[in-house]
Amino acid sequence: MLKAVFFDIDDTLYDTSGFARLARKAALNVMIDAGLPLSREEAYRLLREIIAEKGSNYDKHFNVLTERVLGEEKPLLIALGMITYHNVKFALLRPFPNTISTLIHLKGKGYRLGAISNGITIKQWEKLIRLGIHHFFDEVVTSEEVNSEKPDIEIFREALRRMGCRPERSVMVGNKFTEDILGAINAGMSAILVNSELSDDERDRIKREGLDVTVVQEIGEIREIL
Amino acid sequence: MLKAVFFDIDDTLYDTSGFARLARKAALNVMIDAGLPLSREEAYRLLREIIAEKGSNYDKHFNVLTERVLGEEKPLLIALGMITYHNVKFALLRPFPNTISTLIHLKGKGYRLGAISNGITIKQWEKLIRLGIHHFFDEVVTSEEVNSEKPDIEIFREALRRMGCRPERSVMVGNKFTEDILGAINAGMSAILVNSELSDDERDRIKREGLDVTVVQEIGEIREIL
Structure with a gap:
């Protein structure tokens, strides 16, 4: 699966x-x-x-x-x-510490990897190439291609469709609470927030609505979760 | 003068x-x-x-x-x-051999230096900067700014106007017979053709019309002329 x-x-x-x-x-x-x-x-x-x-x-x-x-x-x-x-x-230009070892870890666990980004297609690919990590990604989906921006549900659906993967089997990792986390959850995925502090309002909302989001301080912690 | x-x-x-x-x-x-x-x-x-x-x-x-x-x-x-x-x-990226010593020679002889280029302003400046030679140029005039392309007389006139220089006191150096050489001569300047072979037609035309053009094989030869 x-x-x-x-x-x-x-x-x-x-x-x-x-x-x-x-x-x-x-x-x-x-x-x-x-x-x-x-x-x-x-x-x-x-x-x-x-x-x-x-x-x-x-x-x-x-x-x-x-x-x-x-x-x-x-x-x-x-x-x-x-x-x-x-x-x-x-x-x-270089990835955050622990990024590459995390991507290797996830590949070793059998995950397929994708990127979902609000941005210009060629520029986003350029970043992945210059960061030396483009080979890890099975699909890269940008707002420019899909004509839909995070947190709209459409860009997440298109990414899932291309990957051939159901939302409940998918996790979104991002640093923006609204765009990445709420967007993914609205699309039926779970979510991991990195490099970001939650506001009190956001913390309350997660608890009140029972949102499936995990908060980590840095990307390397994902290795302990997935 | x-x-x-x-x-x-x-x-x-x-x-x-x-x-x-x-x-x-x-x-x-x-x-x-x-x-x-x-x-x-x-x-x-x-x-x-x-x-x-x-x-x-x-x-x-x-x-x-x-x-x-x-x-x-x-x-x-x-x-x-x-x-x-x-x-x-x-x-x-680097200049042709003898380019920088030629620019230094001309500055030493009291010439003001300009560039006249068909192209996009920022891209042409970028080339001069990356070549390490932008400090030599008092004026850089591009077709994009002037809305006129070599060999039109207008771009040469604008360059002369900005430099505050009369055409008969000015020389144009370029590799294209029509754009650089004929354009400059039509504007009343003399001309030096570099990095280019004259066709028989062009050679005949120079002789027949008595055009004020010197042909050199490489830019360094300009040091012997000016």
């Missing part, structure tokens, strides 16, 4: 937010050295505002930054920022 | 075509190893057809390739191809 574990990618399998923060700060430092007239703190604050406003998948944050500060786009500064951002991000 | 030398970028300052060919072949090898059912020769022939059809600035050549061969886009193969292409291209 098939049994499957699905993983969210960003901030579940690797430290997206931490790497992005370091890469953005490095990019801003290079832009400041090349003439962007802001302090490091001002630059980072403004960039975060722009990212919040435009969304993290927008690909022209640095264009907007130079335009807001200097009244026009500055190609040299933009290109310096983009090169530095990508170089630093790719140089740092 | 200001005097200026303008350079084309691709195949003038570095071996775009050679690096792209190596990077594409490396990408296809990785895609074939991961299951693309073509021989290396078939794959390269098909990719070149797609590039000819879609243009070299189109960013989904590998998507089209997998779709044509397998009936649908294959994100794993596409992402493997894109990562390999970029890694190989950036690893190989």
Whole structure:
């Protein structure tokens, strides 16, 4: 009988937010050295505002930054920022500690593995490849392909359909309570929350509704559960 | 009195075509190893057809390739191809021999330096930065910014205007006879053709019309002319 574990990618399998923060700060430092007239703190604050406003998948944050500060786009500064951002991000990229040993453990136990991610298909595959873990995954399902985003039930159903697996035989592992955990549970799966603290409201809700969710501090603890 | 030398970028300052060919072949090898059912020769022939059809600035050549061969886009193969292409291209990237010493020579002689390129602004700046030569250029003018492509006179006029330089005090260096050489001459500049063989027709035309163009085999020879 098939049994499957699905993983969210960003901030579940690797430290997206931490790497992005370091890469953005490095990019801003290079832009400041090349003439962007802001302090490091001002630059980072403004960039975060722009990212919040435009969304993290927008690909022209640095264009907007130079335009807001200097009244026009500055190609040299933009290109310096983009090169530095990508170089630093790719140089740092690695899975969270214990991720690979956990994936090996699950394969050894006979689980099929999938990824369910809100994001752009090729970019999500690129992350798995650059992290060196794409061979572990039997299916990778993205919101772009399915035209449905977590926590919508549709993206979970499509992942289960592709894997040929029933929801009650499947577990979703993710760091976001609403998107990953509630989404999976609504689709009939059980769930494991990692890298995240529960709020009091969320804790109450789990107890009140009897939700099938386990909370672990880090991904390696999954080896003791599954 | 200001005097200026303008350079084309691709195949003038570095071996775009050679690096792209190596990077594409490396990408296809990785895609074939991961299951693309073509021989290396078939794959390269098909990719070149797609590039000819879609243009070299189109960013989904590998998507089209997998779709044509397998009936649908294959994100794993596409992402493997894109990562390999970029890694190989950036690893190989360097200016043609004698480029940097020529730029230093021209700066020492008091020339202002510019680039005039048909291409996407940020990508052309990215190339100059990754080549390590962006500090040499006082102005970089792209067809995307100016909304005019070489050999149109407009892009040359805009470059001269930004540089504050008269055409008769300016030289254009490039590898394409029509785009770089005729374009510059029509704008009133003189021209130097590098990395290119003249056809008999072109040679006749230069003589018949008395065009102010010098042909050199490699960029380093410019040190003997200017």
